[in-house]
Amino acid sequence: MNENMLAGFRNRLEEVASEKIYETQCPFCSMQCKKKVIEERTPSRYVYHTVGMDNPTTHGRLCVKGENAYQHAFHSERLKHPLIKENGEFKKATWEEALTLIKKRTEEIGNEFGANAHSVYGGGSLTNEEAYLLGKFARVGLGTKYIDYNGRFCMSAAASASTKTFGIDRGLTNQLAEIEEAKCIILAGTNIAECQPTFVPYFEKAKENGSFIIVIDPRETETSAMADLHLKIKPGYDQALAKRIASYLIKEDLIDEEFCRERTNGLDELLAYLQEEANHTSYEEMDVTEREVLEAAHRFGRAQTGMIFTARGVEQQTDGHESVRHFLNLLLLTGKIGKDGCGYGAITGQANGQGGREHGQKSDQLPGYRKIDNKADRQYIADVWGIRESELPDKGVSAHEMMPLMETGKIRSLFLFGSNPLLSNPHADRVRRGFSELSFMVVADMFLTESAAYADVVLPTTSYLEDEGTLTNVEGRVTLREASKRTPGKARHDWRILADIAKQLGKGEFFSFSSAEEIFNELRLASKGGKADYYGITYDRIREEHGVFWPCRAEGTADEKQMFTEQFATADGKAELFYNPAATHEKEETDDAYPLYLTTGRTMSHYLTGEQTRRSSRLFAREIESTVHIHPETAEKYELKHGEQVILTSARGETIVRCTHSKKIRQDTVFVPMHWGGKQNINNVVDGTLDPDCGMPGFKRSAVALKPITQKVAISAN
Secondary structure: HEEEHHHHHHHHHHHOEEEEEEEOOOOEOOOOOOEEEEEOOOOOOOOEEEEOOOOOOOOOOHHHHHHHOOOHHEEEEEOOOOOOOOOOOEEEEHHHHHHHHHHHHHHHHHHHHHHEEEEEEEOOOOOOHHHHHHHHHHHHHHHHOOOEEEHHOOOOHHHHHHHHHHHOOOOOOOOOHHHHOEEEEEEOOOHHHHHOOHHHHHHHHHHOOOEEEEEEEEEEOOHHHHHHEOOOOOOOOOHHHHHHHHHHHOOOOOOOHHHHHHHEEEEHHHHHHHHHHHHOHHHHHOOHHHHHHHHHHHHHHOOOOEEEEEEEHOOOOOHHHHHHHHHHHHHOOOOOOOOOOEEEEEEEEOOOHHOOOOOOOOOOOEEHHHHHOOOOHHHHHHHHOOOOOHHHOOOOOOOOHHHHHHHOOOOOEEEEOOOOOOHHOOOOHHHHHHHHHHOOOEEEEEOOOOOOHHOEEEEEEEOOOOOOOEEEEEOEEEEEEEOOOOOOOOOOOOHHHHHHHHEEEEEHHOOOOOOHHHHHHHHHHHHHHOOOOOOOOOOHHHHHHEEEEOOOOOOOOOOOOOOOOOOOOOOOEEEEEEEOOOOOOOOOOOOOOOOOOEEOOOOOOOOOOOOOOHHHHHHHOOOOOOEEEEEEEHHOOOOOOOOEEEEEEEOOOOOEEEEOOOOOOOOOOOEEEEOOOOOOOOOOOOOEEEOOOOOEEOOOOEEEEEEEEHHHHHHHHH
């Protein structure tokens, strides 16, 4: 070997030695794309790039967020030490100091006001292990009934509708792979092309196979561009549209009566109801034509196979629960469930929005989708946890309902993990008032978020590259996120933080875990026999099978990839068709003061409240500020120029956004993304009215007004 070859060989050895490879999965949406983050050390700096890894869900695909997700994990603003607020300013502290203060204040508040003066607020991006432990921490560590999570604003309408209809809630009732077999697909209130781009190829393949795609959305989007039929309805009329489609299925003799008689309850009552109620909302009110609705009914009814997907556009309404149930009626009336190429998909938004709601973060649930007000469920979980059933608290309230309880002093302390309610909750001013009235607040996060600014103690947590655990993706497949990056500074995993606090509070015996896998094994037992049964799933099995679907009731048994092939998960095995003749859901209407409808959502480059994606320079460069999308003719009417800042107001408050003219939106509607805080926080103006069935706020329809920012300046000057 000559000197040049030898030198080249040595250089390559040095390059390989300088590389680190982190095998992981994207921390953002529920597709949970597998990937490698490759870290290369050069003489002057570290260089990173991301490569997709093959997996059964996304087959190595990544979107722009997944490609750049490493940037926030290595960001200089990562919290690396506990912080304690003194005289209004945060000071660096040791873990011993932080935990000692938490113990002192928690015990003082509990002794004076009782255990229910404490509250816990979680997030849909926590691992299954951490979501499980958070519920246990609230109920055993603190003894409080007040726990809920930000998934209440994401999946609660679909989850409650599926549970009432099918007896169980799993994101998809079948596999993603079956989408290509569906001959008609309804996408209601979803913009997957921007929110979950690696999902799109399934629908593209379906179109290649001859599928007819129907998109229901007030906006023209990259998703609606795929559609054969786009129903561009007025915001808030999804339920009325679903009823109209159902009535045509009946009139045109397109229902599968044999299926309905054998496998559902309530057919005759639904038929009678639809004859009376379906036509009460006119086509003019919905702003669609009779021909369009009739075509949707014919296409879906006549197709041999079909699927329906709903997302936030339908679900984030004050009647979201009932709207989803009427879309599920369409599946049941046509018999398109429990068969190949047929089924329902609730398109989960957050990374672990599915698993996060299964094991105890919700106020009314215990692990395995057990109900906290069911005596047998309570006893089972009490036995697993080694406590008396009477020690388990009762049901609390939904996430947004916790805020006024803070404001009035009923809730005195808050433990906040993996969420930023000041940006994600509606009626943001109410959240500010609630946080301001708390006696004590603890936040565990990677960054000093808008919500964390209100805390008395901030605890540094680990990122997805450092924190191992399981997550459940959009199709109900439990995946394992490996983690090998070294923990920065004094940061700790969320599960360890919970265990450390519990130990300080004298409850360490219930939280003596040394790894995420140990927690998962207790979760398996806690879920055993429940509707979300993980007992047959192990870390080794997930690795071997590249993910395992739940329910999986015993090791060695098959997981349930397609649900409801023979019966539903209800008491009698039949699905429940739905109607509610007494429904009177009030929705905010436009008027002279607030003449436009506001709808909110996501964009391609950002995720949730943007705390992570805005710390990715490449993602932030794509969208540096919030914008309001408005039709050019509407903009002209209100003298709003393209590119200028404008004031957007409602009865709740105001926000400042950049005006963008777009012919892709209705003339009576404006769209603003949800990813920005401060003066650009769109939830300053969103109504806090909740769906009575599931506690979902009506993010997708608020009455607003717009005016140039110069008008406000002129008024203020006077």
